Amino acid sequence: MKHYKLSDFGQKMTTESGILQLMDDLGNAMNGVVEPIAMFGGGNPAIIPEVTDAFKSRLHQISKDPESLAAMLGTYDTPQGNSAFIESVVEYFSGHFETKLLPENVAITSGSQTGFFMLFNMLAGSSGNSRRKILFPLVPEYVGYSDQLAEHEMITSTRPIITKIDQHEFKYSIDFDQLDIDENTGAICVSRPTNPSGNVVSTEEVKRLQKIARERDIPLVIDNAYGAPFPGVIVDDDFVEFDGNTVFSYSLSKVGLPGSRTGIFVGPPELIRSLSKLNAIVSLSSPNFGQYLVTDLLITKEIDRLSQDYIQPFYADRRRVAMEYIEMYFDKSLPWRLHTYQGSYFFWLWLEGSVIGSKELYARLKEKGVLVVPGEYFFAGQDSSAWPHARECVRLNFARPDHELENGMKILGQTIAAAYRP
Numbered sequence: 001m002k003h004y005k006l007s008d009f010g011q012k013m014t015t016e017s018g019i020l021q022l023m024d025d026l027g028n029a030m031n032g033v034v035e036p037i038a039m040f041g042g043g044n045p046a047i048i049p050e051v052t053d054a055f056k057s058r059l060h061q062i063s064k065d066p067e068s069l070a071a072m073l074g075t076y077d078t079p080q081g082n083s084a085f086i087e088s089v090v091e092y093f094s095g096h097f098e099t100k101l102l103p104e105n106v107a108i109t110s111g112s113q114t115g116f117f118m119l120f121n122m123l124a125g126s127s128g129n130s131r132r133k134i135l136f137p138l139v140p141e142y143v144g145y146s147d148q149l150a151e152h153e154m155i156t157s158t159r160p161i162i163t164k165i166d167q168h169e170f171k172y173s174i175d176f177d178q179l180d181i182d183e184n185t186g187a188i189c190v191s192r193p194t195n196p197s198g199n200v201v202s203t204e205e206v207k208r209l210q211k212i213a214r215e216r217d218i219p220l221v222i223d224n225a226y227g228a229p230f231p232g233v234i235v236d237d238d239f240v241e242f243d244g245n246t247v248f249s250y251s252l253s254k255v256g257l258p259g260s261r262t263g264i265f266v267g268p269p270e271l272i273r274s275l276s277k278l279n280a281i282v283s284l285s286s287p288n289f290g291q292y293l294v295t296d297l298l299i300t301k302e303i304d305r306l307s308q309d310y311i312q313p314f315y316a317d318r319r320r321v322a323m324e325y326i327e328m329y330f331d332k333s334l335p336w337r338l339h340t341y342q343g344s345y346f347f348w349l350w351l352e353g354s355v356i357g358s359k360e361l362y363a364r365l366k367e368k369g370v371l372v373v374p375g376e377y378f379f380a381g382q383d384s385s386a387w388p389h390a391r392e393c394v395r396l397n398f399a400r401p402d403h404e405l406e407n408g409m410k411i412l413g414q415t416i417a418a419a420y421r422p
């Protein structure tokens, strides 16, 4: 086998990270290499028939109109995005925010993941004599950000305040006194609700972060992949206003179109322009498919109806059933805790004081056909060997069919009990 010499960038991006291995593992389990009993691992949105039907009928309309079809399939749009889609985003979000948006506030990327890659690498990395970094004000945070930086050690993070609630619940909040912020911080980023914990950074916390970011002339980035307004899988959403310095990202993926690769970024024009310029270099333009499919759904607000009538009830129902089995199969005398559910498609389970770490728990569960994601990967910027909490959590995707939830929670309950036995 040939060994080509890779650049520092090439090496940084391709060296086997734990998460790459894990994703392979989860993918292989799906492909039947291991017979899964419960797939609590992946983060894919569920397929909801009524939502798929709505996309199907839009696709049908487009395919009946030769001009639209030719435009959707046969054109490169501008690097910023399709102008009709951007207009629909402006109109839709101008009803959502109090501030009126303009087209220069919006850029479309091929999935929000690619958008984050571009944004993070514009804002963090070597800059003259300094090395600028992205700050996660609260970890655990979305694992997909952690390997995105072209240079090493470009993420810093702050451990949260952990509040224990009753016997089996806990909640994170931002520890503002410990915020690891200085003149080398290039941006602050939170997902809201957070993947993996389902935590929602409160409006008060967001306002404090917005103020800090404005004072330091750096952007605050809020990732709304699961949040408001669509798919809106968020409990008691506290409204957050566009203050001219915050970048809000949205994704069509969690509404059911991950294959369309459509990320939407709303933010200050200077940054949005830079994002579009970089998009031209990386992608020429972003995929048309999702933009064409969803333009009318934004104009008519049909996307809100789909979210409220089908997507939100679907996840609420899966969550309810998953909770029933947790109640049934988890030993109440053990000190396990779930993070307060405030949104997202996940439960975040903390096994405080368990005798095995989450990687060992993952391996034991996998042998029994239950796939979860070990928590260690979600603590970017932290040394997990120095912080037991970072080795004591796992993420569970609860949006699975009844039989998987029942069989999976049963095995999980037994494995947790074993994890507390010395």
Ligand SMILES: Cc1ncc(COP(=O)(O)O)c(C=O)c1O
Pocket: 043, 110, 111, 112, 113, 114, 142, 144, 191, 194, 195, 223, 225, 226, 250, 251, 252, 253, 258, 261, 262, 263
């Ligand atoms: C919090 C969060 N942000 C961003 C993404 C990326 O989504 P996409 O690139 O499909 O828009 C995901 C995907 O799982 C996510 O969970």
